Amino acid sequence: MSAPVxxxxxxxxxxxxxxxxxxxxxxxxHVSTVKVGLxxxxxxxxxxxxxxxxxxxxxxVFLDLKLHDIPNTVAGAARAVAExxxxxxxxxxxxxxxxxxxxxxxxxxxxxxxxxxxxxxxEDDLARVGLAGPALDAAVRLAVLSVRAGAxxxxxxxxxxxxxxxxxxxxxxxxxxxxxxxxxxxxxQQRVATPEQALADGADLLVVGRPLTGAxxxxxxxxxxxxxxxx
Ligand SMILES: O=C(O)c1cc(=O)[nH]c(=O)n1[C@@H]1O[C@H](COP(=O)(O)O)[C@@H](O)[C@H]1O
Numbered sequence: 001m002s003a004p005v006x007x008x009x010x011x012x013x014x015x016x017x018x019x020x021x022x023x024x025x026x027x028x029x030h031v032s033t034v035k036v037g038l039x040x041x042x043x044x045x046x047x048x049x050x051x052x053x054x055x056x057x058x059x060x061v062f063l064d065l066k067l068h069d070i071p072n073t074v075a076g077a078a079r080a081v082a083e084x085x086x087x088x089x090x091x092x093x094x095x096x097x098x099x100x101x102x103x104x105x106x107x108x109x110x111x112x113x114x115x116x117x118x119x120x121x122x123e124d125d126l127a128r129v130g131l132a133g134p135a136l137d138a139a140v141r142l143a144v145l146s147v148r149a150g151a152x153x154x155x156x157x158x159x160x161x162x163x164x165x166x167x168x169x170x171x172x173x174x175x176x177x178x179x180x181x182x183x184x185x186x187x188x189q190q191r192v193a194t195p196e197q198a199l200a201d202g203a204d205l206l207v208v209g210r211p212l213t214g215a216x217x218x219x220x221x222x223x224x225x226x227x228x229x230x231x
Contacts, residue, residue, distance in 0.1 A: 003223065004230035007199070009033035009062045009088075009175070010222065011209030012052055017044045021055040026219030027212060028056035030226040033087065035062040035207060049084045060087035062207075066115055068092035071102035078106035088113050088153060088175075093142035094131075097149035104150030111173060113153040114146030116160070119178030122190040135191060136160050140167045147172055158193035158201060165202035177207035181225065184211040195229060 008031040014020035017040065024034050034056045040048040041063070053061050063086035067074045074091060081089065091103045093114035104112045116139040117126065126133040139160040144167050146154065153173035156164050161176050168174075178192040186192050187210060195206050208225070215221035 003029065004226045005029075006031050006222070006226035006229050007033075007203075007205050008195075008222070008225065008229075009035040009060075009205055009207045010212055010218075011035045011037060011064075011177075011207055012213070013037055013039050013209050014213070015039065015043075017048060017051060020048065021051050023213050023218050024052040024055035024059075025057075026217075027222040028059055030219070030222035031059065033060040033062050033205060035064050035209075037064040038066070041065060046081075046084055049081075049086065062086065062088040062090075062113075064088075064090045066090045066092055067099075067103060068095045069099070071098045074099050075102040075106040078103045078110075078112075082107055082110075086110050088173075090115050090155065091151075093146045093151070093154075097145055100146045100149040100151050104152070111152040112150065113155055113173075113175060114142065114149075114151040115155040116142040116146075116164075117156065117191075119157040119176075119191050120188050125190075136163055140164055143168055143172075155207075157191035158198035158203060159191045161198060161203050162201040173204045174202055175205045175207060176203040177209075179206045179208050179211075181211055181228075195225065199229065 010027045012020040090113045139156040143154045143164045157178040158176040176198045178189045180192045212221045
């Protein structure tokens with residue numbers, strides 16, 4: 001029997017490409033997706049995507065640029081990464097429906113992912129930045145708005161995923177960062193849950209970074225996570 005592959009996007013938040021490639025090679029056999037984020041993309045650009053994809057063994061690429069600008073600028077930015085054919089590209093839902101629509105229109109072959117309320121924000125932070133909360137209501141509100149505008153996937157915390165699932169059409173991919181295996185350090189994440197809980201509540205794809213990449217052996221950690229989540 002072949003080893004299980006987990007519905008996990010490993011956040012390759014590395015300071016240099018060599019480290020990210022090493023992580024991608026180690027976790028690739030055990031996870032569905034590798035995530036290239038701002039740190040890697042701003043330093044290494046398109047090469048970060050092609051190198052990590054190849055090192056992972058051709059896994060889906062989640063390009064996490066969290067675009068947030070006027071619609072024309074976001075459409076142009078989306079076109080600038082179209083040749084990379086990422087499976088996913090993130091934009092901030094709070095950029096508004098016209099901005100989400102602009103990204104989706106520019107990248108018909110990519111699932112544009114609307115990020116609702118960052119998992120690092122607590123209820124107090126929401127009040128401070130003037131976002132009408134609680135986080136659960138804000139996440140559902142932004143998810144519904146974004147899907148209507150053309151987003152085919154949503155990022156929310158595992159704490160909101162069940163409510164978002166109930167509010168958006170079937171076929172919308174729900175992605176949850178803020179995932180922490182029992183006992184793992186939360187770090188800067190505030191709205192967290194275990195991988196098992198996130199999947200039970202309806203997540204399709206879990207984003208996990210430091211609990212895997214910070215392990216002594218990221219490949220073994222990813223294999224163990226995949227085994228623990230296998231049906
Ligand atoms: O869009 C994301 O992926 C994202 C959204 C969010 O609300 N919170 C969040 O943590 N992320 C990303 O998910 C990853 C989480 O990494 P760890 O906290 O190390 O597991 C990071 O790469 C974040 O940029």
